[in-house]
Amino acid sequence: MRFLRQGLFGLFLLSLTLGLLAYAGQIVVSAVQERMAQEPRAPERRERVFAVRTVTAEEARIAPVLTAFGQIESRRTLEIRAQVTGILTELSPDFVEGGAVQTGQFLARIDPADSETAVSRARTDLDDARAEEREAARALDLAKDELAARRDQAKIQDRALARQRDLEDRGVGTLTAVETAEYNVVQARQAVLASRQALALAEARVDQAKTAAARAELALSEAERRLAETRITAGFSGTLSDVTVIEGRLVTANEQMATLVDGTALEVAFRVSTSQYARLLGQDGTLLPAPVTVTLDTGGLDLTATGQITRQSASLAEGESGRMLFATLSEAPAMKPGDFVAVTVEEPPLDAVIRLPATALGPDGTVLALGADERLESLPVTLLRRQDNDILVRGAELSGREVVSERSPVLGPGIKVRRLSPEANAGATLSLSPDRRARLRAYVEGDRAMPEPMRARLLAELERPEVPAQTVERLERRMGG
Structure with a gap:
């Protein structure tokens, strides 16, 4: 009995296990059939919205700015050169590199001994020429007087000839006396002619004396000018550079001694x-x-x-x-x-132009503007100028629109976007400690190369409780701290 009971219990457990397995298989088969019988459904997708920064396009009258690089020059630069040859006997204390001089200030002197000798010689020659001129004038006066006397003698001889002819006509005179009177008239006329020649020579001598005196005056003027050229002065106020001479050096004519700027x-x-x-x-x-x-x-x-x-x-x-x-x-x-x-x-100002960030312009010459339902629209524009990080453009229907300030490859017409709030850019400030503030103030006050308007502006900023961070950074970078 015991064996039969255990056998029946085992058979019951086996039947229960097979039943459970069959039930589980049926559930699996029904689930697979139900899954296969269902229609496939795509998951619902949401449209992606991009965040963009925008600026408002506003038309205005703007004067573009052209940027270039150049070099500072002086409109008045004078080369100081020696006009005569000689030894430098005297130099001004300011005749050094970087020396500041004023108009007419004495700079240098070249040994004037030879020039002074030439001036003395020219004055002596002028005195001789003027003496000759006076002597020629006196000789001219004498020649005029002599000519007048000879003419008076010729008149007397003419009257004597007329008297002798009158006596001959009345039968009182002789032919010999008449011929003698005629001979005397001819001699008197020859004497007048000789006096006229002497007068012409005297006048020529006067002219030659005047010419010699004028030539001597020119020689004296040139000698005095040569003497004046031994003294070098500043033509205008300025600063000396490229100084190449010292006292006692021999300089030649036309040698450059310095440059006045x-x-x-x-x-x-x-x-x-x-x-x-x-x-x-x-x-x-x-x-x-x-x-x-x-x-x-x-x-x-x-x-x-x-x-x-x-x-x-x-x-x-x-x-x-x-x-x-x-x-x-x-x-x-x-x-x-x-x-x-x-x-x-x-540059001359432009009317009805719009300033935008340079990053707003696409390679196709268009900008993206917000349209209906927060979707982007492509608007063509005409690029007029580039101004550092900005551009100046014109475009139809662009005024008053919100334009994307920073384009990216994912943005294009029809894309839905949302605006980002503009970031505040008021400028960072720093609260300085007393020691740090005093150190910056001392540096600004001690920098002699700094213009006074800039010094005053920086000192005013350092007096504020909150100092702009950019000012502090620049000063400390220049100080090396």
């Missing part, structure tokens, strides 16, 4: 392309006196000066292109001839 008559020479030059011409084809700003980078603190265009070069050298322009600077005390500077020229 007028530091107050500065101008900048800069080259522009032909297209840029064309934009600086007026309607009559003449060059406009456009205002310019010159900037000298001194390693953190920029020196600036203003002026205006005055002229252009007459021709181009071989291998050059564009145009060379010259602008006169009004005041540039911190700049020197030879400085390499950046030049910005204000």
Whole structure:
């Protein structure tokens, strides 16, 4: 009985296991059939929206700025040369490299001994010429008196001849007396002729004496000029450079001793392309006196000066292109001839133009603007100027639209976007410690090369409780700290 009971229990467990397996297989088969019977459905996709920064396109009257590079030059540069040969016997204490001189100031003297001797000789020759002139005048007066006397004698002989002829006609005189009187008349006339010749010689002597005196005066004037050339003075106020002489040195005629540069008559020479030059011409084809700003980078603190265009070069050298322009600077005390500077020229203003970031312009000459339902539209524009990181454009239906300021390859017409709020750009400021503030103030006050307007502006900024971070960074970079 026991064996039968255990056998029946095992058979029950086997039947239960087979039933469970069959049930599980049926569930699997029904699930597969139901899955295969269902229609396939694509997952719902949402449209991607890109975030963009935008700027509002506003038409305005804008004066474009042309940027170029040039060199500071002086309009008045004088080469100081020796006009005579000799030894330098005296030099001014200011006749050194970088010496500041004034108009007419004594600079140097060349040994004047030979020139003084020449002046004395010329004066002696002039005295001789004037003495000869006086003697010739006296001889002329004597010749005139002698001629008058001879003419009086000739008149007396003429009257004597007439009397003898009258006596002969009355039968009182003789033929011999008449012939003697005629002979005397002929001799008197010859004497008058000789006196006239003497008078002509006296007049010629006077003329020669005047010519000799004038020649002697010219020789004296030239000798005095040579003497004056031994003394060298400054032609105008300026600064000396390229000084190559010392006292006691022998200099030759036309030898360059130094260069005098007028530091107050500065101008900048800069080259522009032909297209840029064309934009600086007026309607009559003449060059406009456009205002310019010159900037000298001194390693953190920029020196600036203003002026205006005055002229252009007459021709181009071989291998050059564009145009060379010259602008006169009004005041540039911190700049020197030879400085390499950046030049910005204000062009004639343009009407109805729009300033946009340069990154807003696509390679196809279009910009992307927000349209209906926050979708982008492509608008063609005409590029007029590039201004650093900005561009000046014109476009139909562009005014007042919001334009994407930074394009990317994923953006295009029809793309849905959302605007990003503009970031505040008020400029970071720093709160300085007393020691740091005092160190910066001492540096600004001690920098003698800094223009006074810039010094005053920096000191005013350092007095504020919050100092602009850019100012602090520039000063400390220049200080090396």
